[in-house]
Amino acid sequence: MDSFQQTLFKLKRYWDERGAIIQEPYDVEVGAGTMCPETFLRVLGPKPYRVAYVQPSRRPADGRYGENPNRLYKHMQLQVILKPSPDDILDQYLGSLEAIGLDLSKHDIKFEEDNWESPTLGAWGIGWQVMLDGQEITQFTYFQQCGGIDLDLVPAEITYGLERLVAFLQGVESVYDIEWTRGVKYADVRLAEELQFSVYNFEMANVDRLWRLLGEYEAECKELLAKYEDYPDKQRFPVLATYDQVLKCSHLFNLLDARGAISVTERVGVIKRVRDLAVGTAKLWADQQQEVA
Amino acid sequence: MNFLLEIGTEEIPHWMIPGALKQLASMNLFGATPQVDATPRRLVVRASNLPERTPDESQIIKGPPLSAGDKAAAGFAKKQGVELSAMTKVGDYYELRKQIPGRAVRDILAETLAPTILGIQWPKTMYWTGGKTGSRFIRPIRWIVALLDDQVIAFELAGVKSGNITRGHRILGSSSIPVTFDSYERELRKNFVILSADERRQKIVTEISQLGAKLDADLIETLTFITECPTAIRGDFGPAFLELPAEVLTTVMRHHQKYFSVESAPGKLAPHFVAVMNTSGDPEGLVKRGNERVLKARFNDARFFWDVDQHKKLADRVEDLSHVTFQAKLGSYLEKTNRIVKLVEELGGNARAQRAAYLCKADLTTEMVKEFTDLQGQVGGLYARHQGEPESVSKAIYDHYKPLSMEGEIPSTHEGQLVALADKLDTLRGCFAVGLVPTGSKDPFALRRAAQGVVKILVEAKLDYKLDDLVTGDLREFLLDRIKYFFREIRGFKYDEVNAVLASGCGTLSDVEARLTALAVVRPTEDFEPLAASFKRIQNILKQAAFEPNAVLDQALLEDGPERALHADFVRVRDAAKVETYPAALGQIASLRPRVDTFFDKVLVNAKDERVRNNRLTLLHNLLTEFSTIADFSEIVTSGDQK
Numbered sequence: 053m054d055s056f057q058q059t060l061f062k063l064k065r066y067w068d069e070r071g072a073i074i075q076e077p078y079d080v081e082v083g084a085g086t087m088c089p090e091t092f093l094r095v096l097g098p099k100p101y102r103v104a105y106v107q108p109s110r111r112p113a114d115g116r117y118g119e120n121p122n123r124l125y126k127h128m129q130l131q132v133i134l135k136p137s138p139d140d141i142l143d144q145y146l147g148s149l150e151a152i153g154l155d156l157s158k159h160d161i162k163f164e165e166d167n168w169e170s171p172t173l174g175a176w177g178i179g180w181q182v183m184l185d186g187q188e189i190t191q192f193t194y195f196q197q198c199g200g201i202d203l204d205l206v207p208a209e210i211t212y213g214l215e216r217l218v219a220f221l222q223g224v225e226s227v228y229d230i231e232w233t234r235g236v237k238y239a240d241v242r243l244a245e246e247l248q249f250s251v252y253n254f255e256m257a258n259v260d261r262l263w264r265l266l267g268e269y270e271a272e273c274k275e276l277l278a279k280y281e282d283y284p285d286k287q288r289f290p291v292l293a294t295y296d297q298v299l300k301c302s303h304l305f306n307l308l309d310a311r312g313a314i315s316v317t318e319r320v321g322v323i324k325r326v327r328d329l330a331v332g333t334a335k336l337w338a339d340q341q342q343e344v345a
Numbered sequence: 346m347n348f349l350l351e352i353g354t355e356e357i358p359h360w361m362i363p364g365a366l367k368q369l370a371s372m373n374l375f376g377a378t379p380q381v382d383a384t385p386r387r388l389v390v391r392a393s394n395l396p397e398r399t400p401d402e403s404q405i406i407k408g409p410p411l412s413a414g415d416k417a418a419a420g421f422a423k424k425q426g427v428e429l430s431a432m433t434k435v436g437d438y439y440e441l442r443k444q445i446p447g448r449a450v451r452d453i454l455a456e457t458l459a460p461t462i463l464g465i466q467w468p469k470t471m472y473w474t475g476g477k478t479g480s481r482f483i484r485p486i487r488w489i490v491a492l493l494d495d496q497v498i499a500f501e502l503a504g505v506k507s508g509n510i511t512r513g514h515r516i517l518g519s520s521s522i523p524v525t526f527d528s529y530e531r532e533l534r535k536n537f538v539i540l541s542a543d544e545r546r547q548k549i550v551t552e553i554s555q556l557g558a559k560l561d562a563d564l565i566e567t568l569t570f571i572t573e574c575p576t577a578i579r580g581d582f583g584p585a586f587l588e589l590p591a592e593v594l595t596t597v598m599r600h601h602q603k604y605f606s607v608e609s610a611p612g613k614l615a616p617h618f619v620a621v622m623n624t625s626g627d628p629e630g631l632v633k634r635g636n637e638r639v640l641k642a643r644f645n646d647a648r649f650f651w652d653v654d655q656h657k658k659l660a661d662r663v664e665d666l667s668h669v670t671f672q673a674k675l676g677s678y679l680e681k682t683n684r685i686v687k688l689v690e691e692l693g694g695n696a697r698a699q700r701a702a703y704l705c706k707a708d709l710t711t712e713m714v715k716e717f718t719d720l721q722g723q724v725g726g727l728y729a730r731h732q733g734e735p736e737s738v739s740k741a742i743y744d745h746y747k748p749l750s751m752e753g754e755i756p757s758t759h760e761g762q763l764v765a766l767a768d769k770l771d772t773l774r775g776c777f778a779v780g781l782v783p784t785g786s787k788d789p790f791a792l793r794r795a796a797q798g799v800v801k802i803l804v805e806a807k808l809d810y811k812l813d814d815l816v817t818g819d820l821r822e823f824l825l826d827r828i829k830y831f832f833r834e835i836r837g838f839k840y841d842e843v844n845a846v847l848a849s850g851c852g853t854l855s856d857v858e859a860r861l862t863a864l865a866v867v868r869p870t871e872d873f874e875p876l877a878a879s880f881k882r883i884q885n886i887l888k889q890a891a892f893e894p895n896a897v898l899d900q901a902l903l904e905d906g907p908e909r910a911l912h913a914d915f916v917r918v919r920d921a922a923k924v925e926t927y928p929a930a931l932g933q934i935a936s937l938r939p940r941v942d943t944f945f946d947k948v949l950v951n952a953k954d955e956r957v958r959n960n961r962l963t964l965l966h967n968l969l970t971e972f973s974t975i976a977d978f979s980e981i982v983t984s985g986d987q988k
Binding site: 120121122123136137139142143146156157158159160161162163164165167177178180184185186187194196202203204205206220223225312320 | 620629646
């Protein structure tokens with residue numbers, strides 16, 4: 053039986069063999085691998101791109117103090133982007149499952165409709181959740197729009213939920229029982245983090261300060277967005293740094309949400325604030341790509 | 346010639362497939378009948394006896410008049426691409442008899458199949474190649490088989506060339522299978538694809554029945570179109586989970602996992618489930634174990650939610666509803682709760698109904714409802730019972746979203762009926778007040794369903810509220826529409842009967858129903874329709890005379906004979922009808938028919954003496970108004986009417 057990290061190695065190797073850049077995780081907090089610039093920005097424009105990376109994804113509201121066997125504040129996704137999507141993409145995907153030791157002829161695989169939409173990113177796509185013996189193990193999406201922009205080359209996005217997948221492969225009932233490497237359990241590596249961040253996210257994060265920080269990052273982002281048009285040397289313009297501000301805002305929104313500080317009415321408004329930043333940045337990035345080309 | 350078209354796609358959402366097949370079934374195949382089939386990965390049309398060619402046709406094109414001369418005719422001929430000599434003179438005009446040769450059906454299909462395929466209407470489409478101007482379909486098209494007498498009909502669509510190669514089951518089958526019209530279905534079967542939806546459905550029903558599953562038509566349909574090779578297996582879960590409410594267990598199994606539940610006795614769950622795989626078997630029990638593990642985790646979650654939710658009673662959650670928005674312009678669920686409580690009180694609800702109204706939305710703040718939204722109301726009811734609320738309160742909360750559909754049951758208790766009624770009325774009043782009115786097919790707040798629920802509860806629970814006391818203005822009209830719909834479509838009354846009864850006013854709906862029932866009984870009797878025709882005549886006469894009722898009938902002005910006789914009978918029937926049941930009253934009214942007929946035969950309404958004339962119009966007017974309180978007979982469509 054492969055350990056957690058051995059399974060990761062195999063998946064990365066598999067996509068390496070299919071021409072993907074193997075990136076390392078992005079170093080700003082994100083709620084999903086989709087939000088990393090390697091996906092959100094790279095899917096825009098006419099340039100083909102192939103990339104795969106593991107992305108620890110933080111969802112403060114999903115924390116359960118390490119007490120729930122299947123829910124995590126931070127889980128890991130293996131994110132694969134193939135732009136444009138190859139014709140045999142689903143077969144390639146199934147091949148990746150065989151590469152990590154699944155004999156598909158002995159299992160039940162179903163592709164069930166599940167269209168993905170992210171209001172904060174102005175993004176949506178068409179796709180499925182992939183069910184393995186009744187367990188959702190992957191989200192598969194053909195992106196149609198990102199940052200409010202219709203895509204030139206439709207990318208396929210494959211998002212493996214790594215904890216679920218490996219728990220399935222190892223036959224354990226709690227993600228904390230996953231063998232990370234010989235003699236080391238997932239709990240040994242991550243349980244303290246789950247507990248402490250649950251305490252912080254739900255009980256101790258200073259709501260007033262979080263609101264102020266959200267305002268600060270938003271202001272920084274807006275200021276940058278406004279400067280682009282008159283900036284003489286477009287290639288030097290820090291669109292990527294602008295996007296980091298968007299990610300900060302998005303994460304602060306999630307924290308405030310977990311803290312119960314955002315009423316349902318306010319919610320729509322804050323989501324729109326973040327989406328405006330994301331859409332604005334996407335536009336700059338697309339424009340900058342054209343300028344550079 | 347035999348025709349085979351297979352559109353090979355990535356997995357199409359199950360619920361869209363029947364709609365697509367319906368469209369393909371109306372495909373033009375030159376007189377041959379299309380036979381359609383589908384799995385999630387293929388839409389298939391087959392047909393036999395297609396003609397080789399379409400028939401030759403001759404067409405007559407009218408040219409310029411002879412008077413325009415040969416020059417004009419020559420110009421016309423040139424435009425048509427023929428010599429002047431091809432034109433004939435018929436009457437005063439030149440004429441061209443054009444022979445349009447038939448075409449090879451193969452050639453036509455090669456041109457039309459791609460647009461036909463792309464012309465299928467879907468609820469939502471995508472593009473996957475060629476950017477946003479590329480072809481749109483429900484999911485990417487990956488292969489196409491198009492054969493006419495086993496020769497490929499050559500065309501290209503979204504970069505895919507048609508051919509004779511199909512693909513089998515994703516995992517178990519070959520991905521490259523040459524086929525002919527005759528071998529097609531057989532080859533698919535060899536490659537673990539059951540083409541016929543009927544056969545897959547039958548296989549599912551047979552197998553799940555053998556495994557003791559509780560049949561569920563919707564789920565069977567879903568699984569029929571989510572699989573190419575359905576095979577049922579049975580799994581188990583720990584009996585300790587049976588302590589959780591059956592509603593929760595069933596929802597997890599059915600909605601989250603697409604499993605059938607198993608019962609040990611009617612209404613009593615057994616610790617088993619039946620799943621339908623998309624593969625041929627599970628010899629090592631791996632699929633069974635995997636599904637069991639998933640279900641156990643799901644049930645554990647549910648148990649976790651249940652336990653966490655008990656830390657705070659429903660009653661203590663009501664204030665939290667101030668953070669849950671009902672609708673931006675209509676405030677929070679706390680405000681809605683307060684309105685519902687008040688409304689239940691106004692409707693005469695007792696203390697228990699008011700208590701249920703107060704608690705009914707509190708479950709929206711529970712983890713269980715956040716996870717299992719479909720169980721809203723039910724969860725509140727279960728928690729209320731668990732937390733010691735009286736049975737009538739918990740039952741009312743449990744039921745207050747009912748009826749969920751036109752066929753659904755209404756709440757079974759009086760308290761539940763009042764809370765359900767108040768909840769729906771509040772939604773309707775609120776949305777109409779801020780202009781959120783359904784338009785066309787758009788009805789985001791499900792107001793039609795809410796209105797239908799109001800009608801169904803009022804009628805079936807025989808609640809004595811008058812429509813006008815509950816709603817006014819546009820909302821009244823909206824409800825009237827639903828009332829008509831209900832009595833027509835659900836109760837099966839004829840549309841003109843419904844119109845006639847409602848034209849006489851809409852008091853309580855049980856009164857409407859009683860009047861309708863009476864009308865439907867009396868209608869087939871021999872005097873009724875002629876009398877209805879007479880009423881229509883009276884209405885026309887009054888209209889033409891622009892009659893304004895302003896005087897009391899003067900008995901002295903009545904002419905002896907038919908007029909006085911009619912009046913006498915009118916008074917008798919009017920007095921009798923007041924104390925009779927509706928059917929008897931209608932029978933009485935119908936018995937007036939001979940009198941009315943004689944009156945019109947013998948008496949001239951348009952008398953020269955204005956006083957007499959007015960008196961007669963007054964008599965007719967009284968007749969019409971007095972006898973239109975049960976139903977407005979002029980709305981009844983009689984054989985003399987043109988529709």
